[in-house]
Amino acid sequence: SSYYYDCGAEATRALRGLVAGRALRCERKGTDRYGRALARCFVSAGSKGTRLLSSFFSFFSSSPSLSRDSGDYSVDIGEWMLRRGHAVSYLGSTKAYLEAESAAKRERRGVWGGGEFELPAVWRERRRREREAKAEKQKKKKRKKEKKKKEKMGAKAKVAKAKGSSSGRNSGKKKK
Secondary structure, eight states: OOOOOOOOHHHHHHHHHHHHSSSSEEEEEEOOOOOOEEEEEOOSSSSSOOHHHHHHHTSSSSSSOOOOOOOOEEEEEEHHHHHHHHHOOOOOOOHHHHHHHHHHHHTTTTGGSOOOOOOHHHHHHHHHHHHHHHHHHHHHHHHHHHHHHHHHHHHHHHHHHHHHHHTSOOOOOOOO
């Protein structure tokens, strides 16, 4: 039997619970094909502190050094989310990430718990196709409307021309 599982809401709740009030450190690894930052992020394993927001925003600064404090950032957020079934790995994932996802599948945690689930890449592709189909439908509707408008204007022009030639005012012949 399947059930509805709001994986986005559950993942958000879990992530907020993990990082709330804890120091955060991200290591930028590059960019994806869309120009977005790729990074591995870690939270401190110790007590919750107040450095979270400043650490998070320092990740987006142009400085190559993201965090120089010597805190214990031993919890890999990605691995933690994968192990609990709140995320899925993607091509190029580390061995640790693939193992964490496998453990979640075996233990039927989170998205692997038996409910209906669509991989994010599949969901994004379906949404892209839906947007394209909607845009094409709107284009067709607009072209049809423009065609009707032209036909209506053409019919009015024919009527006006017929009226003009029948009264002898504009026979359509040019004088030489």
